Amino acid sequence: MSVPAGYDAGHSLRIDIRWPDPAADFDVYVLDADGREVAGSASSSDPETVLLPAVSASYTVRVVPYAPLGDSFSGTASLITAPADPPPSTATPPTYANSWAPDGITDAHNAGEPSIGVDRASGAAMFQAYTSTLKVTYDSAGAATWRDKSAIAANGCPQGSTTSLDPILFTDPVTHRTFESQLAGKTALTCYTDDDGETWTPTGGSGINSGVDHQTIGGGPFAAGGPGPLTSYPDAVYYCSQDIADASCAVSRDGGLTYGPAVPMYSLLDCGGLHGHVKVAPDGTVYVPNKGCGGHQAVAVSENNGLTWTVRKNPSSTPGDSDPSLGIGAGGTVYMGYQNSDGTPRMAVSHDKGRTWLYDQNVGAALGIKNIVFPAVTAGDDNRAAFAFLGTTTGGNYQDAAGFKGVWHLYVATTYDGGQSWVTADATPTDPVQKGSICTGGTTCGKDRNLLDFTDVTIDAQGRVLAAYADGCTGTCTTGGAQNYDALASIARQSSGATLYGAYDAVVRGKHK
Numbered sequence: 001m002s003v004p005a006g007y008d009a010g011h012s013l014r015i016d017i018r019w020p021d022p023a024a025d026f027d028v029y030v031l032d033a034d035g036r037e038v039a040g041s042a043s044s045s046d047p048e049t050v051l052l053p054a055v056s057a058s059y060t061v062r063v064v065p066y067a068p069l070g071d072s073f074s075g076t077a078s079l080i081t082a083p084a085d086p087p088p089s090t091a092t093p094p095t096y097a098n099s100w101a102p103d104g105i106t107d108a109h110n111a112g113e114p115s116i117g118v119d120r121a122s123g124a125a126m127f128q129a130y131t132s133t134l135k136v137t138y139d140s141a142g143a144a145t146w147r148d149k150s151a152i153a154a155n156g157c158p159q160g161s162t163t164s165l166d167p168i169l170f171t172d173p174v175t176h177r178t179f180e181s182q183l184a185g186k187t188a189l190t191c192y193t194d195d196d197g198e199t200w201t202p203t204g205g206s207g208i209n210s211g212v213d214h215q216t217i218g219g220g221p222f223a224a225g226g227p228g229p230l231t232s233y234p235d236a237v238y239y240c241s242q243d244i245a246d247a248s249c250a251v252s253r254d255g256g257l258t259y260g261p262a263v264p265m266y267s268l269l270d271c272g273g274l275h276g277h278v279k280v281a282p283d284g285t286v287y288v289p290n291k292g293c294g295g296h297q298a299v300a301v302s303e304n305n306g307l308t309w310t311v312r313k314n315p316s317s318t319p320g321d322s323d324p325s326l327g328i329g330a331g332g333t334v335y336m337g338y339q340n341s342d343g344t345p346r347m348a349v350s351h352d353k354g355r356t357w358l359y360d361q362n363v364g365a366a367l368g369i370k371n372i373v374f375p376a377v378t379a380g381d382d383n384r385a386a387f388a389f390l391g392t393t394t395g396g397n398y399q400d401a402a403g404f405k406g407v408w409h410l411y412v413a414t415t416y417d418g419g420q421s422w423v424t425a426d427a428t429p430t431d432p433v434q435k436g437s438i439c440t441g442g443t444t445c446g447k448d449r450n451l452l453d454f455t456d457v458t459i460d461a462q463g464r465v466l467a468a469y470a471d472g473c474t475g476t477c478t479t480g481g482a483q484n485y486d487a488l489a490s491i492a493r494q495s496s497g498a499t500l501y502g503a504y505d506a507v508v509r510g511k512h513k
Helices: 502-508
Strands: 011-018 025-031 037-041 048-053 060-067 074-081 095-100 115-118 125-129 132-138 144-148 167-171 178-183 188-193 213-220 236-242 246-252 263-267 286-293 296-302 310-314 325-328 334-339 345-350 358-362 371-379 385-392 407-415 423-426 456-459 465-471 488-496
Touching (some): 025 048, 060 074, 095 465, 115 456, 115 465, 125 465, 144 488, 167 213, 178 213, 178 236, 213 286, 236 286, 263 286, 286 310, 286 334, 296 334, 325 385, 334 371, 334 385, 345 371, 345 385, 345 407, 371 465, 385 465
Parallel strands (some): 115 167, 371 456
Antiparallel strands (some): 011 048, 011 074, 025 037, 025 060, 095 488, 115 125, 125 132, 132 144, 167 178, 178 188, 236 246, 286 296, 296 310, 371 385, 407 423
């Protein structure tokens, strides 16, 4: 297949591979004239979609039957007009100070796919890495102190450090309760703390007949008009996970001690099994994002405390390899950050719970970012949000372990006008997070899956952004040496610039307070 000359950067080549049976799965890879893989899509979405620059070139499209089930496939290639992005924000980019867990902490170098929360009463950041829960505090100059506050038998959680398939942590910003959970098949080993890890309380862990993979925990207010709390704890707690053929979510009405039955959010007829992390809006609406729902990225939405769910797609998006992420503003505005099928970081905004999407745009173009992984989004005031991701200015197939030579940094894009424009900053300008390839193919990967599957981002009581990530390039790698495939527990904390709470701009801007 050849792309004719005469098409410029305002166009893209779109390749779609479709098949009749939604239970089947095909993957697509695009090779250049020398046989090198330049793009691919293996998201379990139907169709699988690849976007390529519309330049004069010859490509070979290879379709791999991952789970064909006797099905056949068809393909289309079309030249499309790429939508024009609005100008970037003229706001001053925030800056970030980075800190790393000391070597004496268990799992300091085993921190792939970390999660983070902030106890807004104490100011402590709670960081999950494998079976370790770490408490990070900051002094008036912004210096960080890391302490191990893991959930173990000695402090009330006998199952906390037993095992893990997928660790996750969530801190409720209103109640200040932190949950740490270790996936254990179709259940979870979960404890919570109300004192930043000094003591822990064991729980039932998950809903009845939950899924086997990709667990997530979140919480927030109950939606009006439905069953509310059973105890004095005011907020709902949600446990969601996927079970290959579908994904489900269960709700706790007693502060996370016990959960009701797991309710399906969608099946493979709607979306791929894997999903992002659950978020709850101030009005109790619950959202779980997905990277591949019928050729688009989408959110599964419940407006009745998890009793029923509806999938709502972003029609401007195409499926990606990393899970999308959501941030929800104080007025309910939903910000969805995602990796498009061409690898670029995009953000879209919804004011009607995902029914329609606005301002969909590439937030990395101003810095020349060509590929990203691990979107993570948070929000504060209704018109302010931040989108953290690992990005590189090198294009091409970032999963090519032998051929990809990109250098990855942690970037954070911020909006102060409700998502109409974004200013993007390199949060690790002198310290690469990874060199070379990053594999997002699960257990089929080699050593370049050291960062695992996601990062996380949150804000503190003053609206400062804190991004949790695993630093894969440490020691001599940082100063020019070879990639060493580390996974060091790391936090980038906002140190200057307007925060996500406008009331604190004059207090925090330009200071570490």
